Amino acid sequence: xxxxAQSGATLELDDIQHFLxxxxxxxxxxxxxxxxxxxxxxxxxxxxxxxxxxxxxxVGAGPPDARWVTVAFTWNGLRSLGVxxxxxxxxxxxFRQGMAARADIIGTTGPNAPEHxxxxxxxxxxxxxxxLFARDVAxxxxxxxxxxxxxxxxxxxxxxxxxxxxxxxxxxxxEHFGYRDRLSQPVFEGTGEVPTPGSGGVLKAGEFFLGYEDxxxxxxxxxxxDVLIRNGSYLAYFRLQEHVAAFRDFLRQNGTTxxxxxxxxxxxxxxxxxxxxxxxxxxxxxxxxxxxMQRNNDFNYKGMDPYGYRCPVGAHIRRMNLRxxxxxxxxxxxxxxxxxYGPLLPQDAPEDEVERGVAGFVxxxxxxxxxxxxxxxxxxxxxxxxxxxxxxxxxxxxDSSFDFTMPKRPIKKTxxxxxxxxxxxxxxxxxxxxxxxxxYLSAGASESSSS
Amino acid sequence: MNExxxxxxxxxxxxxxxxxxxxxxxxxxxxPRTPIGYGFTIIAKVKPGREEALREYGRTIEKTxxxxxxxxxxxxxxxxxxxxxxxxxDTYFMYQGVFDTDFDKYSEDAIAIFTATGITTAFVNLEGFxxxxxxxxPAVIKFVRDHHRPSFLEYGEYPYVTGDEIKKALRMKQxxxxxxxxxx
Numbered sequence: 044x045x046x047x048a049q050s051g052a053t054l055e056l057d058d059i060q061h062f063l064x065x066x067x068x069x070x071x072x073x074x075x076x077x078x079x080x081x082x083x084x085x086x087x088x089x090x091x092x093x094x095x096x097x098x099x100x101x102v103g104a105g106p107p108d109a110r111w112v113t114v115a116f117t118w119n120g121l122r123s124l125g126v127x128x129x130x131x132x133x134x135x136x137x138f139r140q141g142m143a144a145r146a147d148i149i150g151t152t153g154p155n156a157p158e159h160x161x162x163x164x165x166x167x168x169x170x171x172x173x174x175l176f177a178r179d180v181a182x183x184x185x186x187x188x189x190x191x192x193x194x195x196x197x198x199x200x201x202x203x204x205x206x207x208x209x210x211x212x213x214x215x216x217x218e219h220f221g222y223r224d225r226l227s228q229p230v231f232e233g234t235g236e237v238p239t240p241g242s243g244g245v246l247k248a249g250e251f252f253l254g255y256e257d258x259x260x261x262x263x264x265x266x267x268x269d270v271l272i273r274n275g276s277y278l279a280y281f282r283l284q285e286h287v288a289a290f291r292d293f294l295r296q297n298g299t300t301x302x303x304x305x306x307x308x309x310x311x312x313x314x315x316x317x318x319x320x321x322x323x324x325x326x327x328x329x330x331x332x333x334x335x336m337q338r339n340n341d342f343n344y345k346g347m348d349p350y351g352y353r354c355p356v357g358a359h360i361r362r363m364n365l366r367x368x369x370x371x372x373x374x375x376x377x378x379x380x381x382x383x384y385g386p387l388l389p390q391d392a393p394e395d396e397v398e399r400g401v402a403g404f405v406x407x408x409x410x411x412x413x414x415x416x417x418x419x420x421x422x423x424x425x426x427x428x429x430x431x432x433x434x435x436x437x438x439x440x441x442d443s444s445f446d447f448t449m450p451k452r453p454i455k456k457t458x459x460x461x462x463x464x465x466x467x468x469x470x471x472x473x474x475x476x477x478x479x480x481x482x483y484l485s486a487g488a489s490e491s492s493s494s
Numbered sequence: 495m496n497e498x499x500x501x502x503x504x505x506x507x508x509x510x511x512x513x514x515x516x517x518x519x520x521x522x523x524x525x526p527r528t529p530i531g532y533g534f535t536i537i538a539k540v541k542p543g544r545e546e547a548l549r550e551y552g553r554t555i556e557k558t559x560x561x562x563x564x565x566x567x568x569x570x571x572x573x574x575x576x577x578x579x580x581x582x583x584d585t586y587f588m589y590q591g592v593f594d595t596d597f598d599k600y601s602e603d604a605i606a607i608f609t610a611t612g613i614t615t616a617f618v619n620l621e622g623f624x625x626x627x628x629x630x631x632p633a634v635i636k637f638v639r640d641h642h643r644p645s646f647l648e649y650g651e652y653p654y655v656t657g658d659e660i661k662k663a664l665r666m667k668q669x670x671x672x673x674x675x676x677x678x
Contacts, residue, residue: 411632416520419519
């Protein structure tokens, strides 16, 4: 059977893992990275956990859950579960190679390079990730213990893990530098959601889920077999350490007053830390605008700020979503998931050498076209938008040799030798299968098990 | 003097591979910027009897650009050349472009534009072009890369100047002339 065209209106919510469809009210999370010593062990583990994986239909539909489970596999993981070579070779090259092998392409070099990664993420032994989102830390801990017992029972081995917790105050999502997060998310057909003003149109489901029409109007050529691929997605995982003390030092060095420091922070991001966009509020913060989802994404660049006097052309959000200054943008959108790890560094506290940052996932239908393009061109290409010698000031690979330019009349202000505010500590490419595909994999990944 | 000084003509001899040092892009090696910019030269054999279809396509593109002058703007082009030539009894197609972006970075954007303007449909007249090109962008990109023959020498009379810089200079000249006119 081949994958047939599906319009977005018939998104198979019963067969799609909830992860990229529903956002859950989680304040804690845990990622566990697993290796399967034998295919039998891998299948036993998957069979045991399969019933706990929430679907896009069930999650959020009934009484509030307290925990949400997601499972995904590397290419080596699919092989370890018994997927045959003739199927494995139909997967795209970037997924087969994995993130570590493509570090030069996405620009994670120097201190960000795979030889410095932790948690075994660059190892071919990395087979699977189980992502647990929990309502709170107590529920996370309960699940951790339960899963530890199950791992021991079935023989699967924990390579590493990462605990995540939301940062206080808990009434809005933000990361360690203090920027409000989750302001711009794509909306796709089949969910009934309406994009917030400025967030673009409703996208075809095939931009994120395999087996559906994408923005070209056709279903692209996909790996085989259909039962394994249908309703799946790819996830690019990254663990990004945030150097909070260095970031605060930088602001102090480049701004003599608190207001001047906040403006520098806003220029780097393209938004004030409240979330208010510079294009709409160029001179001072507007916290009410920052939290108003009907207004805080409703702007463009070509029409409203073509030269970057408000939001610098090289600012983080202007790179990650080019809006009306980009081309083919509907084919570059991604779904982001994740959270913060490590303790909050109190204001004015010196560097405490404790790792903290964000660890998240980029969900898409094509790693090379969506995730790798963003990293290679928008984040780490020094020639982006003819800037000449700049990379993304927040998540780009920085080594004090790149600049950051803030257009200003009569003359622009350029900060030379931007330091690195973040370091990539690990990453991997995963395939996030549909529910039927998980059953197929747990039953031995043979065609006879697909019926 | 700066090797990228526009006022000093420059030539670059390029190794057989098409690059000096292997630098991997998303779809394969990245080809270097030369004195004339980035570029490609795609050479492929035309399917028998398809020469007229390609010539007709040329007239279509002329009309497209006539009505939509910015149809190819996103590709940051300096120039494109389409050539048909014969070797023995076979007809070959050469498509040569000079532009300001490394083509590995914008491969998908180029294909989207080619599809929208009909350039891709000319490729269906070439031997080896993937039958499933509409649904298989990676195969199209592979075809382009497989048929790209890197230059061994490139020369620029006004080297390392981008199309945007040229247009900006001409706009300034125009504005300056206008200003002088106003001062008469």
